[in-house]
Amino acid sequence: MPVIVNISASTVREFGEVAFYLSNNDSMKLISGIEVNVSCPNIKKGGAVFGSDPGLVEQIVRTVKKQVSSSMVVITKLSPNVTDICLPARAAIAGGTDAISMINTLRGMAIDIDTGKPFLGNKSGGLSGPAIKPVGVFMVYECFKNIPECRKGKVPIIGIGGISTWHDALEYIMAGATAVGIGTAWFISPDIFKKIYRGLKKYVETHNKKISDFIGNAH
Ligand SMILES: Cc1cc2nc3c(=O)[nH]c(=O)nc-3n(C[C@H](O)[C@H](O)[C@H](O)COP(=O)(O)O)c2cc1C
Secondary structure, three states, X not given: OOEEEEEOOOXXXXXXXXXXXXXOOHHHHHEEEEEEEOOOEOHHHOOOEHHHOHHHHHHXXXXXXXXXXXXXXXXXXXXXXXOOOXXXXXXXXXXXXXXXXXXXXXXXXXXXXXXXXXXEOOEEEEEOOHHHHHHHHHHHHXXXXXXXXHHOXXXXXEEEOOOOOHHHHXXXXXXXXXXXXXXHHHHHOOOHHHHHHHHHHHHHHHOOOOHHHHOOOOO
């Protein structure tokens, strides 16, 4: 079972340090990939997320790639809190990413009407689950359509966001994802991976095709 470690940091330099630590440690033997979470706040720029600044995304990916061996896969996990997802995606590719994953959570807020105050301790928080699926599917579609490296499979896309059934997973694949990731649905249903795998397997067998035959079919 390949292990991919998701990393985050508060500065570009810190991203490099975390990657260096993971690459020069006994744990390295267990790790086949690093997923760089650029949705975290940049302390040096007043807390704005790295992922909304393409220049910083490129710098982070380049820094991480420099610290890891060429056998270690580097995936860049993009933030959806941007106007055009293709900009950070292209920046990650320029920095040397091997794959991109999208999307992380969208920023949201809930107000407790009894106290009249934001409900979450941190005031705002990350929205995940079924509500964000159309945003994720659209962003995967956009990157597949507009970025030749993604369309040709050179930099594959991992589709994430609101997947809770095999139908959802297939939507992402048809939009252009080569693989999918599941977060929130797993908290509700620990056997979600098995269920989605079985559903997809049945679907492709019924159509006498392979799952890869469906990548980007919506275009
Ligand atoms: C409780 C929770 C913790 C998360 N922690 C991380 C994290 O550490 N790094 C990261 O890149 N994404 C993190 N995410 C984002 C998820 O990996 C995923 O991108 C997002 O929730 C959308 O997928 P979903 O709708 O299947 O949950 C977290 C999400 C949740 C709900």
